[in-house]
Amino acid sequence: MKYIDFTNEEINEVMNKAWTAFHQYRKLSLKQRADFMRAIAVEMEACGDELINTAMKETNLPEARLRGERARTIFQLNSYAAACEEGTWLDIRIDTANGGKTPPKPDIRKMLVPLGPVIVFGASNFPFAYSTAGGDTACAFAAGCPVIIKAHPAHAETSETVANAILKAAGKCNMPDGIFAHVHGGSVEVGKALVTHPYTKAVGFTGSFLGGKQLFDWGNQRKEPIPVFSEMGSINPVFLLPEKLQQSSADIAKMYAASITLGVGQFCTNPGLIIGIESGALQNFIATLGEEIKHIVPAAMLHPGISKLFSENKAKALLQQDVTTVAVSETDAKENQGLPTIASSTGQAFLNNPVLHQEVFGPYSIVIRCKDKDEMIEVAKNLEGQLTATLMATENDISNNDEFMEAVKNICGRFILNSVPTGVEVCLSMHHGGPFPASTDSRFTSVGADGIKRFARPICFQNWSNDLLPVELKNQNPSGIWRTINNELTRSSL
Amino acid sequence: MKYIDFTNEEINEVMNKAWTAFHQYRKLSLKQRADFMRAIAVEMEACGDELINTAMKETNLPEARLRGERARTIFQLNSYAAACEEGTWLDIRIDTANGGKTPPKPDIRKMLVPLGPVIVFGASNFPFAYSTAGGDTACAFAAGCPVIIKAHPAHAETSETVANAILKAAGKCNMPDGIFAHVHGGSVEVGKALVTHPYTKAVGFTGSFLGGKQLFDWGNQRKEPIPVFSEMGSINPVFLLPEKLQQSSADIAKMYAASITLGVGQFCTNPGLIIGIESGALQNFIATLGEEIKHIVPAAMLHPGISKLFSENKAKALLQQDVTTVAVSETDAKENQGLPTIASSTGQAFLNNPVLHQEVFGPYSIVIRCKDKDEMIEVAKNLEGQLTATLMATENDISNNDEFMEAVKNICGRFILNSVPTGVEVCLSMHHGGPFPASTDSRFTSVGADGIKRFARPICFQNWSNDLLPVELKNQNPSGIWRTINNELTRSSL
Incomplete structure (x- = not known):
């Protein structure tokens, strides 16, 4: 060193x-x-x-x-x-x-x-x-x-x-x-x-x-x-709602293959969990996602400690009951590289097994196949706090799903519609954080x-004369700071 | 029960x-x-x-x-x-x-x-x-x-x-x-x-x-x-600065005798610590405060547990080295009543003894006599977090005391000039809290x-259509909520 x-x-x-x-x-x-x-x-x-x-x-x-x-x-x-x-x-x-x-x-x-x-x-x-x-x-x-x-x-x-x-x-x-x-x-x-x-x-x-x-x-x-x-960090759940998935399962799969492997999956907003309801469309999605992943070439991770942890955590997840490997990259990983991998399991297995809720930091995601809408709601309700949650959904999918929407809103800091969680815009409206354990x-x-x-x-000053107050609190407001004066927001001086 | x-x-x-x-x-x-x-x-x-x-x-x-x-x-x-x-x-x-x-x-x-x-x-x-x-x-x-x-x-x-x-x-x-x-x-x-x-x-x-x-x-x-x-709660230090004290030691003493005993001293903003610099004016202040306290009649405290703690904590404080009792009420306290009491000690004793920094919840305050301005600054720097701090001071007292002012500002949630800390106004500008241990x-x-x-x-919604957003986040803003839109505060709709 x-x-x-x-x-x-x-x-x-x-x-x-x-x-x-x-x-x-x-x-x-x-x-x-x-x-x-x-x-x-x-x-x-x-x-x-x-x-x-x-x-x-x-x-x-x-x-x-x-x-x-x-x-x-x-x-x-x-x-x-x-x-x-x-x-x-x-x-x-x-x-x-x-x-x-x-x-x-x-x-x-x-x-x-x-x-x-x-x-x-x-x-x-x-x-x-x-x-x-x-x-x-x-x-x-x-x-x-x-x-x-x-x-x-x-x-x-x-x-x-x-x-x-x-x-x-x-x-x-x-x-x-x-x-x-x-x-x-x-x-x-x-x-x-x-x-x-x-x-x-x-x-x-x-x-x-x-x-x-x-x-x-x-x-x-x-x-x-x-x-x-x-x-x-978190596992950033992505919910695939039925009508949307029916319309564009292949496009969503392609978008997510890229998001899961962006930067060798080394983002705290990496989508590590994708949840759908059993259907032909979900099967199509899984198949396409697998095909895409096969063609993504492994790359070196940040340092040997991270690539070792990625291999270990991924191996642990893949060993769990009812977890199957959907696809891995067709290119072998060299030392220190992260091998893109997609797994799949059932809603029941996910609900019963806390290991599947843990983050696998790297180019990995697991697709959870729920047997019906109720099971998807159960999954949403049983998730820990997340930085982000994403819906792939039509207006129809959303308008009939109030209980589900409330459950997802309750566990995330950023709620994304029809996009990917990776890419965190730097702007005032951004919230990067979320209920524990996403953040403390x-x-x-x-x-x-x-x-x-x-x-x-905050500190408040009581009964001070204008001369003695900090510049931002004086009657005069030359730089036009927005201040709430007697319950009214204003940029004016007093 | x-x-x-x-x-x-x-x-x-x-x-x-x-x-x-x-x-x-x-x-x-x-x-x-x-x-x-x-x-x-x-x-x-x-x-x-x-x-x-x-x-x-x-x-x-x-x-x-x-x-x-x-x-x-x-x-x-x-x-x-x-x-x-x-x-x-x-x-x-x-x-x-x-x-x-x-x-x-x-x-x-x-x-x-x-x-x-x-x-x-x-x-x-x-x-x-x-x-x-x-x-x-x-x-x-x-x-x-x-x-x-x-x-x-x-x-x-x-x-x-x-x-x-x-x-x-x-x-x-x-x-x-x-x-x-x-x-x-x-x-x-x-x-x-x-x-x-x-x-x-x-x-x-x-x-x-x-x-x-x-x-x-x-x-x-x-x-x-x-x-x-x-x-x-906290002990809410009050600093008596020299020029102000010289001008009005008796008035300040009367004001504080009332504040210390208001509501039988059972406020978290009760002034439990008064700090001055040794002088004839400080002696006058202490004498007047003592006289006032003698005439304040004890009253029943909230419950027996509180009056017992008051007696115990007060007794403990009065037993400390270099602490003297200045005055107590001339009327005996009946069972469950709090006996108004003023103590005094030196800056050195206060700096060396953590017991004197502890809150005595009830009609009690201790006056600390510092040997000079530097010792008063040391006292300010060694205080724990407080809900309030108060200065009794002229503009002159303040303008020559930058180090002192910064030290006091750094430990309190509310900073009061020439008034008393009891009485917490309910308004948007109020801050009732303060650095630990005043609040967590x-x-x-x-x-x-x-x-x-x-x-x-906070939660943020990314890429949602206007129809699907919560009512407060929609383009329309019928109730005129102040919102920051593209970095500008406005009550307008989008």
């Missing part, structure tokens, strides 16, 4: 600096925060081809994907910077005094303020967009929090390069010393020391259930519990500028 | 009914929810004098206070109903499709949906406003969640009466069976069974640290962790309509 794990002393020093930086950074204006974020975007772009080459070497991801992901990361930084500066996310509420009431009503003004230093764990499957300068980092900086990255050991050099870009931007923008730190650590102890440090006030994580749940438990078992936002806090998103709110809390 | 603890079987039946009710209630319109809440307000009013008499008997609170508290509870129900119906709290974001982008951007629309059945624990010190039909209940109903009350055993009959009013309103509004349930339980087991039931999706609590933290731990240790909103989740308030968001989570 090129990078050595940080010691507890080094971690302590990092956190002390972050704590000092927090008290300076939180006082900077929204524009100063946004300028810093935009400067990071510029420096990331300036890393040029070298960064792409480093990431290709470390992650096995193809060049086009990495270039796209860097562009996405830059878009995140710039668009969250714009949201930060615009200020509506501060959720400002102002109620002016009313001396005529009994007792007299004081002037009260509320806004969000940052929580404090945030630990962000780099995600192996998004070396740019959910790692060092990724979505969690951008949200924390926008909220007014220093960031400490726990570099993912599988792309430590990529992470180090991006960290240097952030430090360069921090220098150019005169950010306080300690606003950002980059911590290496292959061992569990480094993560634990970071999450349990008293100056840590929140945690962002994208990855496996085991890792994310462990961080959540550490965060809650502290003397002072802190919010831990773990996005832990279903009330917050890790994609889109609403993710900034994860790292902030 | 007049009421018998619910058995596990009874609790299970209650939760099963709540789960069924949830799937019906969540589909009702915002107006239907609001009408139900308003109907509860009407039924509470209709309980008339009998309810007040029952509460007086059970809580020892005086008639005027209870009439005021019922009026406040009715105001909460009506004002949160108005907020519910108005719909802005749904945090709707719409991004329309853009086929011109690569890849094409789908139509995505996000809104909040209810979490599921909510357990609300009645608070002994607010038999109406934070109990059966109190703030948590109103917020949960507004969010679309059924409510299960764990009645506070100290006012079980009051709670039962209000519960019947809610059930009457539910009947008149044709609410689904199971929308509300009232559970008696003096034992820990009843609370645990409710919090750990798989159909429970959130918990609201106002009370002691020990109780609130236990619920929080149970909630997080579940197979599916759930949010637990415990508001656990500093990001949410338990007073004001923003509290509705505790019991909801």
